[in-house]
Amino acid sequence: MRVARISAHMFEEFVKGFRDPLLSDLRGYLRWMRRMSILKTFWCSDWNSLGYLGLMDSGKLVGVLRALKMKVIFHNHGAWIGLRERGEIQDIFFSKWGVEYLREILPKAEKIFLKRGLRDFGISEWKPDAWRILEEYGFSPYARSVLITWNLRKEIPKSGNRKVKIRIASRKDLKKLRRIQLGSWGFFIPPSFKHHIILVAYLGDEAVGSAYLNKYTGNIDFGVHVMREFQRKRIGTAILHSARNLFKSLGFKKMYVVRVLRTLSKVNESDRIALSFYTNCGGSVLREYRGFRRKIRPRKLRVPELSEYIS
Ligand SMILES: CC(C)(COP(=O)(O)OP(=O)(O)OC[C@H]1O[C@@H](n2cnc3c(N)ncnc32)[C@H](O)[C@@H]1OP(=O)(O)O)[C@@H](O)C(=O)NCCC(=O)NCCS
Structure with a gap:
């Protein structure tokens, strides 16, 4: 050889x-x-x-x-x-x-x-x-x-919270994004205004969830976020629906998200929640x-x- x-x-x-x-x-x-x-x-x-x-x-x-x-x-x-x-x-x-x-x-x-x-x-x-x-x-x-993917031709199998309004954010919303991520996973990764279309989910006047859509890759960079006290109300699902529509309108056929698992040898609770959320909402594992x-x-x-x- x-x-x-x-x-x-x-x-x-x-x-x-x-x-x-x-x-x-x-x-x-x-x-x-x-x-x-x-x-x-x-x-x-x-x-x-x-x-x-x-x-x-x-x-x-x-x-x-x-x-x-x-x-x-x-x-x-x-x-x-x-x-x-x-x-x-x-x-x-x-x-x-x-x-x-x-x-x-x-x-x-x-x-x-x-x-x-x-x-x-x-x-x-x-x-x-x-x-x-x-x-x-x-x-x-x-x-x-874990790299998860959605075929954008297929519908997301769960419906989103109808009371949620999703808006595209700008620089003046940075404080809201910080507050959302501190309330979802405890730390803040700022968006890139060059790479991202930034979604913010509102329940009434309150900003409660977010996602950064990477317009060059079709990836939801750093995942979907919903503040802890608002979780399990289909707000994350509503964000995924918007992400799907936006990526489709940009011409993407696939949408992606990456979850880095926190531990190797045990099932970590926040990893379990994130993976359950993405896969129950129609995502499938492309690469582990x-x-x-x-x-x-x-x-x-x-x-x-x-x-x-x-x-
Ligand atoms: C993951 C996250 C965005 C989900 O948002 P959410 O608004 O609570 O999720 P939804 O209410 O839309 O849930 C949709 C489905 O996901 C699944 N799911 C959500 N939370 C779950 C949990 N704690 N346990 C098991 N399944 C769960 C369920 O199948 C649920 O469907 P159901 O309502 O029929 O039970 C939220 O938990 C979060 O912000 N987590 C912390 C931040 C994070 O780690 N984000 C991922 C970064 S990669």
Whole structure:
């Protein structure tokens, strides 16, 4: 077996055979990923491409991956102590998953990282078969995140609260947005007026919910928010209906949201609520990302199945 750098075109042609719904057009995918990096999660934070690797067996391409340089964001400093930048591997596709293929291709990727001064690297992987093999090869999960999608041709299966009025917000509504997020998940992430169409849900005169619609990706950046005392009144559902209509009017066929799970080994209550909300309102899991790094845990971690989060 032999590992070599390959062109983006070769990578794309190989990957097409796997019929991944996001990766049908490499350019579009990279453009989308670039815009998704506003989320600053472990699999989509500011990145630069370091190229593509191919694994050949008897002259035939049997595996590929993308190598990236990624910024370590502040809330991930715990996992990457002392590093400001790291290597990142994504989109590994093998004709068949096995430790023997990893053993060939990963050292070559690591060489590329070391040449760039990147002392450590992570692998973001969403294919369940791959998770098992990565663990077998000596990697363990350190982060987990779920990418959920809606087909915008389909209706949202629940009706929203009819008393709710949704309005588009501007800079003068920042205080309201802060208040909503402090009352929903306890901290505030300000919107980007360049990237976002900002929805605010009102019950009477009171602003009680919000969502940031990313006009470049179709993603609801940082999710839907409803203040605690107003939850479970179908306000979140009303926001999702508006988000769907707005994205449709912008020409999107799909809408997305990303939930980064707070813990790896236990079902966290706020993760359970968020995942139940999105999936019961018609969203389906497109990718469950697990971030892997070289094993730091002596024992295998039990990671609960996503079905355990949905009620
Ligand atoms: C997630 C959130 C937006 C849901 O908003 P909401 O207005 O309370 O949700 P809705 O009343 O519209 O619920 C719609 C459906 O979602 C599901 N759901 C909502 N809350 C739920 C809960 N606590 N437990 C289980 N299912 C729940 C139910 O299926 C519900 O349908 P039902 O009314 O027939 O039972 C809200 O809980 C929230 O702001 N959470 C904190 C912030 C957060 O983490 N947001 C997600 C960021 S990724």
